[in-house]
Amino acid sequence: MMEGLAGRAPRLTTDLTALEAAAGRVMAPEAFAYVSGTAGSGATGRAGRAAFEALRLVPRMLRGTRRADTSVTLFGQRLPVPVLLAPLAAQQVAHPEGESATVRAAAATGVPMVLSTFASRTLEEVAEAAGGHPRWFQLYLPSDRAVGASLVRRAEASGYGAIVVTVDATHLGFRPAELDSGYSPFLRGTGIANFTSDPVFRAGLPADADATQAVLRWAQISTDPTLTWEDLAWLRGLTRLPLLVKGILHPDDARLALEHGADGVVVSTHGGRQLDGSVSALESLPAVRAAVGSDVPVLMDSGIRTGSDVLKAVALGADAVLYGRPYVYGLGLDGGRGVEHVLRCLLTDLALALALTGCASLADVGPHVLANGDLR
Numbered sequence: 001m002m003e004g005l006a007g008r009a010p011r012l013t014t015d016l017t018a019l020e021a022a023a024g025r026v027m028a029p030e031a032f033a034y035v036s037g038t039a040g041s042g043a044t045g046r047a048g049r050a051a052f053e054a055l056r057l058v059p060r061m062l063r064g065t066r067r068a069d070t071s072v073t074l075f076g077q078r079l080p081v082p083v084l085l086a087p088l089a090a091q092q093v094a095h096p097e098g099e100s101a102t103v104r105a106a107a108a109t110g111v112p113m114v115l116s117t118f119a120s121r122t123l124e125e126v127a128e129a130a131g132g133h134p135r136w137f138q139l140y141l142p143s144d145r146a147v148g149a150s151l152v153r154r155a156e157a158s159g160y161g162a163i164v165v166t167v168d169a170t171h172l173g174f175r176p177a178e179l180d181s182g183y184s185p186f187l188r189g190t191g192i193a194n195f196t197s198d199p200v201f202r203a204g205l206p207a208d209a210d211a212t213q214a215v216l217r218w219a220q221i222s223t224d225p226t227l228t229w230e231d232l233a234w235l236r237g238l239t240r241l242p243l244l245v246k247g248i249l250h251p252d253d254a255r256l257a258l259e260h261g262a263d264g265v266v267v268s269t270h271g272g273r274q275l276d277g278s279v280s281a282l283e284s285l286p287a288v289r290a291a292v293g294s295d296v297p298v299l300m301d302s303g304i305r306t307g308s309d310v311l312k313a314v315a316l317g318a319d320a321v322l323y324g325r326p327y328v329y330g331l332g333l334d335g336g337r338g339v340e341h342v343l344r345c346l347l348t349d350l351a352l353a354l355a356l357t358g359c360a361s362l363a364d365v366g367p368h369v370l371a372n373g374d375l376r
């Protein structure tokens with residue numbers, strides 16, 4: 001970030017609105033529509049941003065902090081920042097290297113990656129590209145449970161540090177931008193690599209199955225609208241890895257997740273891609289935190305764009321956040337270098353936001369950093 005002061009402009013803009021617009025100019029129109037799209041009227045996507053913008057931080061002065069400590073410990077693992085990359089499917093729509101480029105950028109910045117079940121690279125390929133860098137595996141539990149169990153076993157064998165089971169997309173949201181373009185990366189075979197490489201999935205196909213048959217089988221079994229909390233308990237029995245449930249918005253669902261074996265929850269609207277007109281994740285966060293108590297890890301996503309947003313989420317009870325679309329725009333613009341650029345911007349911005357609110361570390365962040373109309 002000193003380069004700007006040295007008179008060198010960055011290759012990519014540091015302004016996220018401009019970055020999204022630039023990605024829209026270079027990515028294939030249908031790919032950009034897939035990544036940027038939201039459900040229905042877009043109300044949930046807008047509410048996600050509005051919730052952050054409605055909160056105000058109160059700057060504090062002369063605390064003598066040279067550089068704030070942004071580290072956090074989750075499941076016994078120390079992370080340099082309270083940020084992980086959100087699982088975003090089918091990243092080859094943005095760049096041919098897809099998730100392999102993303103994870104290398106994640107490793108360069110110290111930010112762990114949560115890899116989607118519907119990644120365009122296999123979880124083993126991404127593990128190799130990651131080296132020893134920490135990463136978690138996001139699971140959509142397939143209706144063919146044997147395939148689900150196989151995915152979990154492979155994630156364990158490849159060194160993924162947690163399973164994040166996503167529960168808010170057992171029915172896919174109504175997404176006009178995707179519907180109107182008539183485009184699905186998956187139906188073109190992008191985003192099903194973890195299935196076509198899976199021995200249990202392949203055993204369910206005829207020996208001479210072609211790519212179309214694999215896609216059709218994937219479409220039949222890859223998700224399950226009949227899932228219940230008992231299935232979560234079953235999943236709990238499969239693995240000793242930390243288990244998080246992603247897509248929680250009601251405090252009772254957070255309690256149910258813990259009762260059925262979860263170790264943590266992710267408060268999320270799926271980036272506004274599921275229920276149109278939903279409560280925002282940030283609005284739900286304090287109630288979810290209160291429901292699970294202070295010791296259970298609570299993460300959140302949907303609408304995080306700046307360092308101040310991360311701070312606001314932490315102030316309302318999040319231990320860490322998942323960062324979504326902007327890094328895929330970086331990937332579309334400049335591959336792994338673009339992802340790294342976007343992450344470095346966020347991390348610099350977060351360190352500054354901490355310092356400017358007078359916090360020496362994340363432990364100092366609480367509701368008091370937010371203006372509540374009473375500054376006495």
Ligand code: FMN
Pocket residue numbers: 034035036086087088089116117118138166246268269270271272273301302303304322323324325326
């Ligand atoms: N969430 C999952 O749990 N699994 C996925 O495979 C997945 N794929 C996504 C693909 C795209 C293109 C987008 C935009 C989101 C996806 N999500 C998925 C949701 C993200 O993990 C995250 O909740 C969301 O992007 C956060 O919102 P934001 O990007 O506006 O910050």
